[in-house]
Amino acid sequence: MKLPDILILSLAVVFTIIGIHLTMTLGIQDAYWAIMLSIALYFLFVLRKKKQT
Numbered sequence: 185m186k187l188p189d190i191l192i193l194s195l196a197v198v199f200t201i202i203g204i205h206l207t208m209t210l211g212i213q214d215a216y217w218a219i220m221l222s223i224a225l226y227f228l229f230v231l232r233k234k235k236q237t
Contacts, residue, residue, distance in 0.1 A: 189232055196225035 185193075199222035206215035 189229060192225055192229045192232070196222045196229060198222075199225065 199218045203215045203218035203222055206218055212219075
């Protein structure tokens, strides 16, 4: 795994944790942006992994 892949996956995990925290404290409406950003970063990570092979 290269450095950009590690950074993308790390950001996806961070935004997932932020989304979970916001969901528990404020509700899903306020956490939507963090959850969608984490999903988009994870899809980007998977796409990059498939292009490498």
